[in-house]
Amino acid sequence: MAPIMRDGVEYEFTTVFDLDVHHQAQASKDRTQMFADKIFQITEDTGALFRQWLGQEINESARAGMGFETQHGQPVNASTDKISQ
Numbered sequence: 001m002a003p004i005m006r007d008g009v010e011y012e013f014t015t016v017f018d019l020d021v022h023h024q025a026q027a028s029k030d031r032t033q034m035f036a037d038k039i040f041q042i043t044e045d046t047g048a049l050f051r052q053w054l055g056q057e058i059n060e061s062a063r064a065g066m067g068f069e070t071q072h073g074q075p076v077n078a079s080t081d082k083i084s085q
Contacts, residue, residue: 013052017042 016029025042027035032053040046 006027013029014031015027017035018028019025019026019042023041023048025035030036032050032067034049034053043062
């Protein structure tokens with residue numbers, strides 16, 4: 001299903017989530033590689049992960065709440081076991 005955007009939208013999105021009727025999100029586009037192969041509900045923890053990706057520090061409990069692992073304080077992509085940048 002192709003995304004529907006308002007006329008005049010000329011942005012290149014970093015992450016696009018598809019939501020189902022049960023409010024479960026899955027990334028159809030994800031340049032951050034934080035949400036690859038994950039189905040989850042979007043919460044404040046999701047926003048905290050974006051903030052961290054943008055270079056800000058967050059509480060490790062936010063990562064744990066989303067089921068993400070860390071290695072030496074860096075996020076690890078569960079699908080590749082590599083440290084995400």
